[in-house]
Amino acid sequence: MKDHDQGALDIDMGQFNQVFFEECGEHLAEMEQILMSLAGEPDDEQLNAIFRAAHSIKGGAGMFGFHDMSIVTHVLETLLDKLRTHEMPFSSSMIDLFLEAGDVIAMQLSGYRDGAEVRQEAVDLIRAKLEQVIEGGEAPPVAPVAVPREMTAAESGAAADIPADHRFELLFTPDPDLFQRGVRLENLMAELEELGSLSVQAQVSDPGNLSTFDPTLCLTTWRFILETTAGEAEIREIFEFVADEGQLQVRELPFDDRAASPDAVEPQPGPLDPLKEDKPPAPPAAVIPTAALSTGRRMADTNETAPSAFGRRAGETEASIRVGVTKVDQLINQVGELVITQLMLAQTAAALDPVLYENLHRSLLQLEHNTRDLQQSVMSIRLVPISIVFSRFPRMVRELATKLGKQVELKTIGETTELDKGLIEKITDPLTHLVRNCMDHALETPEVRVAAGKKPVGTIILRAAQIGGRIVITVIDDGAGLNREKILNKALEHGIPASDSMTDEEVWPLIFAPGFSTAEAVTDISGRGVGMDVVLSNVQSMNGRVTISSEPGKGTQITISLPLTLAILDGLSVAVGDDKFIIPLNSIVESLQPTMGSLKTVNGKKLVQVRGDYIPIIPLFELFHLQAQVAEAEKGVLVLIDVEGEKAALLVDALLDEHQVVIKSIETNYRKVEGTAGATILGDGRVALILDVASLLQMHKKNM
């Protein structure tokens, strides 16, 4: 990046570059998302959207002087433009080509942004491939193509590259009101194409009187030539809801092997369809390439609510403004201040006579509503839908499935669930790891699955939902489930305390121990034993929790529960002397007032007996050298905390209130304070420290 900047311009250019990098990343993500959502032939809008993304990247790259990026995008753009204008038909192998091109651009992008390595040979290769396609060559084979989308074709017994053994002529004379009924022929053709290679001819059977010609009527007889391994019954099934008795004639033609082979096509590069190498030589003028048909589809397009169409349109009309995160945070801070001011006003006004000052009270009530609404709106600015994370998985699953020889279907539920942008960034890695784990360890190969009486296709479900004040993300698979024996053995091997008497709920979390992996073979996908512990620590750093439930042979469900935002924490405020502290709720087990009988002493250190367990007491006033009102445990309140299985009881004067607090850093203007995780501002405008229970425990041990 620096190479392109000069001297004093460094800083300014850096800012602009940053904007370009962000935008470029978004365009790439959008492109990939559209490509992955293509179920078959892309429609015009999808092609346009991909084209626009490529075009924007190219424009930006050129403007900012990243010329090698603009070279690749230029070739990509040229090809997309040809597709867009139907100069060239679309073929499914292009999806992989485009994905690969996207990867190369992303690589170049990270090369500029993070100084990552850029493999020039990959850049040259993709450029050559793209150019080859543009010049009318075949789409060269790229990364292995398979599951899950292709599965439909594979199941139906005739992927395009399996040699066909039948040749059918279908004559379809539909009712004239076919289009008016909302039937879309291109869908029908797409289905036929899945059976084998298809060519279509339209014969106008009754031209009629042109002056009374109604363009919404279908007066055409369609002649399909289909080369396929499928039988007549399968073909008729496709027409089941479209063609009435007698409207469809199916005739088997003598199968000409030579005509169907790709070599036969090569010498006659038909101007319309140079890419479909498996199509028979066709009478050039009469054949309508299926891609071109979509231009005319508006005539009967009643299906406007197709999810892809809907999504694209929504995306186009929804304008957005790019704003720096610091500005948003500043806004959140200021609104927080406003809320505190409003609370102070309310407290002051509460002392005034409600009758005499009725108007004031009414206005203050209004102010309270307004501030709350404002706070909510402002908080929601930082929220982004989790689909940003989820959208990266279809491709990952698809590629991993190919690599592992497994059949996997990925379902996502609740993609619109919103969470804090900071959380989105942090949750991506743990989720990726969990999904990889599912693919690698949990889901079995198709043979094993069939032997176990399950569907050969495994399912992974990613589900997100907001439950109360938390976001719950669940990764569900229908694989083999966790192996209790294996986990216990492995735990003992690694010196992790475990015993047969542990319940399942106690056994499952063992997989989060560092260095733990039950995979028999270490693969490059997962199994090195780094991962699950990282998942746990990442989630915990966001004040989240992970729970596992699993049933042998049925599958595993891993649930991550996160607070709504990074900036807010559920806490319990406690009093010690004149000071107030916030204890994070997620670390509290319970609170109790101990009886004299339950308090014990070991070497002068106090313990409390709770249901048989002896738990050390940490007097907060002692740890923080404060003047407490109660020094004796039996007069105060004990808050039982749990730090990764280790329990302790904090002695405080009193429990005050439970609230959601905004976390503020003390370190911004001061240094780290031992035993705290930050500070917050209470309703009265005062600062309270948020306790970090793990470090409290450390402090206590040091003092012992």
Place this chain on the structure above:
Amino acid sequence: MQTESETTQAASEYLTFMLANETYGIDILKVQEIRGYDTVTHIANAPEFIKGVINLRGVIVPIVDMRIKFKVGEPTYHEFTVVIIMNVLDRVIGMVVDGVSDVVALMPEQIRPAPEMGAALDTNYITGLGTQNDQMLILVDIEKLMSSEEMQLIDHSR
């Protein structure tokens, strides 16, 4: 004073404050605001002169009482106790002093080097002595002082 600062560009402005009957001056550009002393939240296990933190419009700001730090004056807190909020080293820090008196502009020739002496502050942090209307100002490099290890405001271990 006003005319002096307008006629000469080389003059620098100082905020003067009182500490144990001595007048000190700090670079005005480092001062963000001056406010009354508010209730602070104590910080566990912090040195005595760090009174704690306050909420300054949503920002957590540590408050240092110079009177305790340099064992001068009476650390009493009432409605006239003032806190100078400063912007030093990209941080916001509050400093409690006996009183804020004025803003003065000093020409370079009005500033003399400080001899070794027994001021409340270590000579290391004193950039010079200024004279204004027969009054002496002790000019302090507040950035150097606040970032020093003895103030314990910044984590030096990192």
